[in-house]
């Protein structure tokens with residue numbers, strides 16, 4: 363599976379701005395990066411993403427969430443859950459996340475993103491732009507997820523009412539070398555958020571003003 367798409371327009375020229383990314387970052391006092399939360403439905407991606415965003419904003423760090431379901435209400439409302447649509451879903455989100463990261467925002471992307479090749483393509487897109495990409499595997503046992511089932515989706519999928527449901531009737535390729543592996547059936551939301559903040563701090567990706 364590849365994420366390359368045909369370049370349709372030809373008579374186009376890149377028009378650069380007046381500031382380099384480093385200059386923008388120095389002026390705004392903040393580094394841009396993408397935190398990519400991947401994992402099965404109900405593993406806790408959105409819950410952790412919301413709590414992380416809240417902590418960062420409370421510390422005056424610009425953070426913004428891109429969330430799977432939310433993006434499907436707008437930008438990606440014309441996409442479903444076939445393999446091809448899932449791939450296009452992630453390709454578009456990758457480009458948006460890269461723009462936000464380039465704008466010096468801490469971008470928190472919560473997407474099941476079941477295919478390794480798609481996630482690797484998001485990473486490659488960021489690496490090519492010299493923007494940090496932090497892949498976080500949000501993990502919990504299938505038994506825990508079925509028990510949580512906050513949207514009642516596992517119940518429906520197990521009853522055969524949802525086709526292409528990741529983990530039940532559609533595959534999930536777990537990350538092999540994520541930057542962080544959070545086990546949400548063993549750690550609280552607060553502990554998971556703290557683990558992410560510790561990682562960012564360790565990599566010098568948080569502004570010094572942040573007390574988080």
Ligand SMILES: Nc1ncnc2c1ncn2[C@@H]1O[C@H](COP(=O)(O)OP(=O)(O)OP(=O)(O)O)[C@@H](O)[C@H]1O
Nearest residue numbers: 402403404405406407408409410512546549550551
């Ligand atoms: N450590 C934890 N981290 C995150 N969520 C947890 C944790 N422990 C329990 N939960 C609960 O698990 C559920 C996670 O649901 P959430 O909607 O965040 O999952 P999701 O990964 O975003 O799923 P989807 O892919 O369907 O959007 C919530 O009900 C949350 O309260």
Ligand SMILES: [Mg+2]
Nearest residue numbers: 407408430472
């Ligand atoms: Mg979610």
